[in-house]
Amino acid sequence: MSNFFYVAPEQMTKDRATFAQKGIARGRSILASVYDIGVLMVAENPSVSLNKISEVYDRIAFAGVGKYNEFDRLREAGIRWADTTGYTYARDDVDARALANFYAQHVGDMFSEGPKPLEVEILVAQLGNMFHETKLYQIAYDGTISDESHFAVLGGDAESVKTRYQALFTEPVSRELTLRNAVSALAGSERTIASTELEVGILEDRGARRAFLRLHPDAIGEMLGA
Amino acid sequence: MGLPLFSASADPGPSFFHYSRAIGLEFPPTSNENLQAMSPHATTVVAVRYNGGVIMVADRQATGSYIASRDVRKVEAADQYTAIAISGTAARGMQFIRIAQLSFEHYEKMTNSSLSLEGKANYLSPIIQGNNLTSPLVVIPLLAGWDRSHQMGRVFEYDGAGGTYERHDFATIGSGSPFAESALRLGFRADMDQEEALELGALAIYEAGDNDPSTGGPDFVRNLFPMMVVIDASGYREIPSESVGERFRAISERRASTGGIPGGTLR
Numbered sequence: 001m002s003n004f005f006y007v008a009p010e011q012m013t014k015d016r017a018t019f020a021q022k023g024i025a026r027g028r029s030i031l032a033s034v035y036d037i038g039v040l041m042v043a044e045n046p047s048v049s050l051n052k053i054s055e056v057y058d059r060i061a062f063a064g065v066g067k068y069n070e071f072d073r074l075r076e077a078g079i080r081w082a083d084t085t086g087y088t089y090a091r092d093d094v095d096a097r098a099l100a101n102f103y104a105q106h107v108g109d110m111f112s113e114g115p116k117p118l119e120v121e122i123l124v125a126q127l128g129n130m131f132h133e134t135k136l137y138q139i140a141y142d143g144t145i146s147d148e149s150h151f152a153v154l155g156g157d158a159e160s161v162k163t164r165y166q167a168l169f170t171e172p173v174s175r176e177l178t179l180r181n182a183v184s185a186l187a188g189s190e191r192t193i194a195s196t197e198l199e200v201g202i203l204e205d206r207g208a209r210r211a212f213l214r215l216h217p218d219a220i221g222e223m224l225g226a
Numbered sequence: 227m228g229l230p231l232f233s234a235s236a237d238p239g240p241s242f243f244h245y246s247r248a249i250g251l252e253f254p255p256t257s258n259e260n261l262q263a264m265s266p267h268a269t270t271v272v273a274v275r276y277n278g279g280v281i282m283v284a285d286r287q288a289t290g291s292y293i294a295s296r297d298v299r300k301v302e303a304a305d306q307y308t309a310i311a312i313s314g315t316a317a318r319g320m321q322f323i324r325i326a327q328l329s330f331e332h333y334e335k336m337t338n339s340s341l342s343l344e345g346k347a348n349y350l351s352p353i354i355q356g357n358n359l360t361s362p363l364v365v366i367p368l369l370a371g372w373d374r375s376h377q378m379g380r381v382f383e384y385d386g387a388g389g390t391y392e393r394h395d396f397a398t399i400g401s402g403s404p405f406a407e408s409a410l411r412l413g414f415r416a417d418m419d420q421e422e423a424l425e426l427g428a429l430a431i432y433e434a435g436d437n438d439p440s441t442g443g444p445d446f447v448r449n450l451f452p453m454m455v456v457i458d459a460s461g462y463r464e465i466p467s468e469s470v471g472e473r474f475r476a477i478s479e480r481r482a483s484t485g486g487i488p489g490g491t492l493r
Contacts, residue, residue: 048246055335079335080230080245087251087328088227102229210331214338 007023013142014115017159020141024066025156031165031186032063032125032136033151035178038204038211039125039134046198048066048217053201055142056081056210057082059127061203065155066141074103074122091209096126099135102143108143117141121154127203153185161185175202176223181226195221240336242329243353265311265318265363266294270402270434270441271301271311272410273370276396276423277463278459280370280379282309284429285402285435286450288316296442301453303328303462307369308346309455313400315363322357323364326350343373345392347382355388368399372457379457402434402441409433413492424454424465425473429492432477444474 026046030052041063043052052071053063056078064071078099086094103122111117121140128134136148146152151169154161165185172178179200187193200215215223230249237245237473264471271284288295291395300319304310304326312319323475331350334340341349347369369382383392383397395414409430418426435443444451451474454465 049338051338054338072230076336077231078228079332081227083242083328083332083335084227084249084251086248087324106229106231167311 015137016111017142020111020119020200021156022119024121024141027065027152027155029061029155029157029161029186030065030123031151031153031161031182032123033165033178034134034136034149035168035181036170036173036204038175039127040138040175040178040182041123041125041201042179042186043196043199044186044193046197049139051199051214053199053214054079055201055210055214056099057086057094058091058123058209059129059132059203059211060099061106061125061212062093062126063123063154063201064120065122066118070118071120071122074106074118074120078103078124085178088201092131095132096124096135096137100124100139100147103139104143104145106143107141111142121158123152123154125203127205132148160188164188175204179220179223180225233324240333242325242332243349245332246325258372259288260371262360266290266315266316267401267440267446269300269313270400270406270431270438271313271368272398272406272427272430273368273393273396274410274414274423274427274430275379275381275393276417276418276420278379278420279372279456280381281423281425281453282311282368282426282453282457283457284311284453285400285431285442286452287440289340289440290340293442296445297450302327304369304371305334305340306458306461308343308369308382309457309462311370311399312365313368314488318357318361318363319367322353322367325353325409326367330363337462339426340363342375343371343380344382346371347392351384351388351390353388354384358386358388366399368397370397370457372459372461377459378406397429399487400441402431402432405437405441406430406434409492420456420458424456426492428452428473428477437462444471444478446471446475446478 030043032041041053045052054075056062062075082094098202107118124137126132136152138146138152163203168181198220200220202213203211213218238248266288269285273280273282282301284300286298288298301309301311302323310323310326342372373380381393381397383393384390413426434441451467451470454470456463
């Protein structure tokens, strides 16, 4: 007969949280911020093909930090969910809040019941219109969901990046200035980030149905004045 | 519907068709022969290649035992560089267009790259087969687009069982095909420019509308005209209805001046 040891739920939750935090802390942070006419997401990412920021639907984008295979599977599930919902009802019926809730439930279930918690933190960003609000939904490794109206930071170094960006953010400004502020908050005072190390995605009304645009490295360099 | 997560071995990949089969969302098989009589049909569409791309012209009539609609859109942009047209059962055709549009965008978002034009043509094949071999609600589409890797316009047609065939000159679908095809066969040349291709395509639809009861010609009373579409290096665009109206008015006046006789020339 095998021994079954009692582990207090407090202890188990603490152990699992420590495990997930360690995994997430290994990667760089992502900053998402509302600007005057859109939403900007910036990630430090030296890879040009393994993306951290992605289009989900007409006005919804996804960003993830932590283990790539884990958040990429969530990204794919989000696209499938959005496309199926839009096909079943109408494009306007696809809402980021519903998707963020599904993510929170799944990530939360994995945290408390899965073989191991997911080592990810994800963001669902939505550009508002007549039907939906501009919102940034942040889902932590334990399924905790929060909604931000102005900016959100994901990843290991989130608290210090957040403090630095808070000092720069007063109200939504231009896309260029938002990007410069975001990059300086991500870098901090000790280091600089080359524009080639950045992945930037935006949600902005540009006269097309699909608001998402992945910025070309040249455009990022130009915006940063490099 | 909850979050659609799959294990690595069961993952349907970037294909919306395979994913929709995995979750049970697809064209349901139907065996009721009466369904065919219940659903209006969509009719003649032509696609013509020219030296800088491809044009499409489509009539706008949906026909049951009476004219069910006069302003149906039988051509739609499937994505920025691809147009898809339908003939056969209107209900299934419209659904087919939605699935094609959704699938190409789905693939793009899942993989961060777009399908090749040939990839799009082949992708549609099993969907057509799945529908046409299990249902009397037959759909025959036509795919035309700008192939960005080969820098040319290309046309793909399908048979009822989903077989895909590339056409290097022109293609027609729908009940007015014999009349449209005759005009295209007489007028087609390999080195046509866009204007010549548009004029030939318009004539072909004019002929089909003139002779086929299920194809709507230009409607000068309601100012409803066939759809004309160009797909070239800058993508898909629709010719404004006023300009299409002028073109058909000119054709109609030429015909009226000779008492309806083309006179042995394409005019």
